[in-house]
Amino acid sequence: MDNGYSSPRHDTFPAGLRVLVVDDDPTWLKILEKMLKKCSYEVTTCCLAIDALNLLRERKDGCDIVISDVNMPDMDGFKLLEHVGLEMDLPVIMMSVDGETSRVMKGVQHGACDYLLKPIRMKELRNIWQHVFRKKIHEVREIENQEGFFEGIHIMRNASDLSDDGHSFSGDDLVSMRKRKDVDNRHDDKDFGEHSSSKKARVVWSVDLHQKFVKAVNQIGFDKVGPKKILDLMNVPWLTRENVASHLQKYRLYLSRLQKENDQKTSLGGMKHSDLLPKDAAASFGLQNSLNMQQNDVAIDTSRYSGSKLQHQNVDTKSHKGDLKEIVSEPKSETKRTSACNIPDPRTRKSSQMDFNHPFAALESKGNYAALDCTIPTPYWSEPPGIQLKEENKPLLESKNSFSQLPMHGALHQIHVDQLQLVPSISSKPSITERENGGSIDIKPLYANYKNDCTSRMSPIGAGVDTLSVQSKSDTVNPQSLDPISTTTLGMKTQGFNVDCISDLEYWQRNLHFGSEATSMPLDKDLQVCWVQGDCYNMNFGFQNIELPEYCDPGIIADVPIHLYDALRFDYEFPHDPADYSVIEEGLFIA
Amino acid sequence: MDRNQSRRQISLMRQSLFDQGYLDEQFIQLEELQDDANPNFVEEIVTLYYRDSSRLISSIEQNLERNPPDFNKLDNIMHQFKGSSSSIGAKKVKAECALFREYCRAGNGEGCMKTFQQLKKEYGTLRKKLEAYFQLARQAGPAETASRPK
Numbered sequence: 248m249d250n251g252y253s254s255p256r257h258d259t260f261p262a263g264l265r266v267l268v269v270d271d272d273p274t275w276l277k278i279l280e281k282m283l284k285k286c287s288y289e290v291t292t293c294c295l296a297i298d299a300l301n302l303l304r305e306r307k308d309g310c311d312i313v314i315s316d317v318n319m320p321d322m323d324g325f326k327l328l329e330h331v332g333l334e335m336d337l338p339v340i341m342m343s344v345d346g347e348t349s350r351v352m353k354g355v356q357h358g359a360c361d362y363l364l365k366p367i368r369m370k371e372l373r374n375i376w377q378h379v380f381r382k383k384i385h386e387v388r389e390i391e392n393q394e395g396f397f398e399g400i401h402i403m404r405n406a407s408d409l410s411d412d413g414h415s416f417s418g419d420d421l422v423s424m425r426k427r428k429d430v431d432n433r434h435d436d437k438d439f440g441e442h443s444s445s446k447k448a449r450v451v452w453s454v455d456l457h458q459k460f461v462k463a464v465n466q467i468g469f470d471k472v473g474p475k476k477i478l479d480l481m482n483v484p485w486l487t488r489e490n491v492a493s494h495l496q497k498y499r500l501y502l503s504r505l506q507k508e509n510d511q512k513t514s515l516g517g518m519k520h521s522d523l524l525p526k527d528a529a530a531s532f533g534l535q536n537s538l539n540m541q542q543n544d545v546a547i548d549t550s551r552y553s554g555s556k557l558q559h560q561n562v563d564t565k566s567h568k569g570d571l572k573e574i575v576s577e578p579k580s581e582t583k584r585t586s587a588c589n590i591p592d593p594r595t596r597k598s599s600q601m602d603f604n605h606p607f608a609a610l611e612s613k614g615n616y617a618a619l620d621c622t623i624p625t626p627y628w629s630e631p632p633g634i635q636l637k638e639e640n641k642p643l644l645e646s647k648n649s650f651s652q653l654p655m656h657g658a659l660h661q662i663h664v665d666q667l668q669l670v671p672s673i674s675s676k677p678s679i680t681e682r683e684n685g686g687s688i689d690i691k692p693l694y695a696n697y698k699n700d701c702t703s704r705m706s707p708i709g710a711g712v713d714t715l716s717v718q719s720k721s722d723t724v725n726p727q728s729l730d731p732i733s734t735t736t737l738g739m740k741t742q743g744f745n746v747d748c749i750s751d752l753e754y755w756q757r758n759l760h761f762g763s764e765a766t767s768m769p770l771d772k773d774l775q776v777c778w779v780q781g782d783c784y785n786m787n788f789g790f791q792n793i794e795l796p797e798y799c800d801p802g803i804i805a806d807v808p809i810h811l812y813d814a815l816r817f818d819y820e821f822p823h824d825p826a827d828y829s830v831i832e833e834g835l836f837i838a
Numbered sequence: 839m840d841r842n843q844s845r846r847q848i849s850l851m852r853q854s855l856f857d858q859g860y861l862d863e864q865f866i867q868l869e870e871l872q873d874d875a876n877p878n879f880v881e882e883i884v885t886l887y888y889r890d891s892s893r894l895i896s897s898i899e900q901n902l903e904r905n906p907p908d909f910n911k912l913d914n915i916m917h918q919f920k921g922s923s924s925s926i927g928a929k930k931v932k933a934e935c936a937l938f939r940e941y942c943r944a945g946n947g948e949g950c951m952k953t954f955q956q957l958k959k960e961y962g963t964l965r966k967k968l969e970a971y972f973q974l975a976r977q978a979g980p981a982e983t984a985s986r987p988k
Contacts, residue, residue: 271918272890272918272921272922272925273886273890274883274886274887274890274922274925274926275921275925277882277883278868278871278883278925281871281876281879282871285871285873316921318917318918318921343921344917344921345917365924365925366863366864366867366924366927368867369867369870369871
């Protein structure tokens with residue numbers, strides 16, 4: 248069992264759906280509780296709106312959906328609705344005895360996903376899971392878009408900050424990557440300033456703007472953040488509160504997802520993730536995948552190279568070094584690289600994988616790889632296992648190094664971004680077609696492109712995050728193989744890695760198998776991205792969770808802002824313990 | 839009286855509550871929620887309702903004594919009361935609530951007063967009937983399964 252962060256819903260969705268009911272009427276509260284329990288949901292009751300908000304804030308991601316009455320003494324139901332939507336971005340269902348059209352309209356305007364009339368029937372409650380599911384699907388899409396965006400921004404930012412290698416990703420790169428992504432991306436995720444729901448003028452969240460945003464958020468304190476405060480701190484005249492609110496929403500989603508991944512990693516429950524994979528379609532999967540990717544870098548690496556012998560070697564989670572060695576043919580100056588990549592093995596692996604990819608597939612524009620290269624420590628590439636890494640790889644490696652530096656620096660969000668990137672990194676290149684199939688991967692940032700390229704080559708292996716998210720399309724998923732690998736990987740990964748990673752690993756393993764089976768398969772599979780991404784994530788997580796000294800150059804570590812760790816810790820401090828909820832429930836339930 | 843007889847009596851009593859319009863569909867919903875985990879669920883809910891709504895009743899009474907009465911406030915309280923009453927399926931009580939709110943919106947103090955008296959009567963009658971029903975049901979043994987009124 249995982250660390251209290253209940254994921255039963257993943258197993259038997261919609262059973263186990265975590266519902267929070269808010270109603271000042273004790274009679275109704277009891278009835279609803281009973282009804283929801285009959286639907287096999289996990290129920291928490293609150294008779295005060297303010298208690299409900301506190302509960303939700305304390306346990307981020309501890310609840311899937313909120314049902315609230317409209318008329319409450321301490322706070323207007325619509326206000327609560329607004330808060331929940333902005334702060335936690337959970338689906339909210341309103342209830343009332345009053346079914347007047349104006350009221351219902353008001354509810355919808357404030358963002359309610361449904362409005363039920365009392366007395367409420369069982370059948371109405373049985374279907375509330377659809378709102379959770381719907382949101383998840385949209386979330387995945389949004390995240391994919393966002394991740395690319397965030398990552399891109401961070402990468403660029405880092406690039407400008409670091410550029411040790413003289414590597415800097417100009418805005419052009421980002422733009423081109425975004426363009427590439429856009430091609431595949433069905434969504435118009437160009438600007439994350441506005442949610443799809445509101446069709447106002449688009450706000451383009453540039454690197455600088457986002458930087459300001461994050462700075463403001465960190466200044467205020469992630470916990471107490473609110474769109475108004477952020478707006479004030481950012482001091483951007485033309486930016487509206489709505490812009491900030493929707494961007495914050497996305498940002499929250501992103502972070503919460505990352506945290507979720509972290510939580511799961513720590514639990515290392517076992518291959519829970521396998522459950523996840525088949526599950527909620529793209530939504531959870533995509534997210535899971537990204538997570539897994541990171542952790543399972545090791546495994547992934549192996550899977551990546553399904554085409555090459557390395558795969559199996561890589562599977563050996565031990566030293567990433569070993570993995571990388573095989574993969575990378577270019578010996579690079581380790582110093583730079585390794586230091587650059589504070590990220591532990593996973594990263595290197597990633598890079599190594601990427602290298603592999605190259606051999607497999609015609610390396611696409613080197614430029615893309617460059618971005619990814621940064622993160623890959625050179626030493627790993629010292630010995631090309633047998634995969635001829637084209638010369639092209641070399642430049643990649645270098646860029647990678649610089650790149651890797653990027654993730655190291657930066658705030659929490661940057662890391663997250665990296666991670667995110669991994670997921671969507673479905674190669675924008677050749678695999679474009681494939682990506683589209685995969686769906687969600689829209690990551691624009693360099694990383695994404697890099698990965699994509701690599702992965703596309705290595706289609707069999709690739710399944711990194713992309714594949715995961717794209718589950719539907721990637722046919723390479725072979726559940727079987729991953730398990731063993733993932734376990735090993737996890738061991739390696741240490742703390743940061745969620746169980747998710749394991750599943751990712753599995754996923755990749757699958758791909759791996761797939762790849763091995765079809766070595767001749769065209770590389771342009773969606774798979775590609777997956778592992779690459781995973782690497783990145785691993786990096787990040789490793790960064791967060793693993794003692795940096797092990798993996799990184801202390802010098803670099805110092806660069807990591809303190810708040811990053813704090814933030815990371817912050818994220819981890821919210822155990823989702825269902826037991827807690829029940830306790831609260833009793834306390835709150837006023838008979 | 840023997841088991842079968844009391845069972846029949848309970849059944850008839852229950853049926854009459856529906857036929858006479860004291861209870862509606864919601865009551866059956868509550869009965870359907872009753873299970874082994876909560877064998878006295880319906881009775882618990884009704885008890886809870888009467889306990890909680892009594893404070894609403896006194897609140898309305900207080901506000902009605904004012905001159906002129908705050909119709910807005912009265913409407914709000916009655917809205918709550920109506921919602922609560924709908925939870926157990928108190929049909930007649932709910933009807934009086936709706937009427938009361940109409941008078942509130944019209945600013946008719948007299949109408950409010952009269953309706954409120956009627957409401958209290960229905961409220962009390964239902965309580966007695968349900969108490970008798972539950973008592974009989976407890977004496978008879980395990981609860982019957984819910985059945986729709988004909």
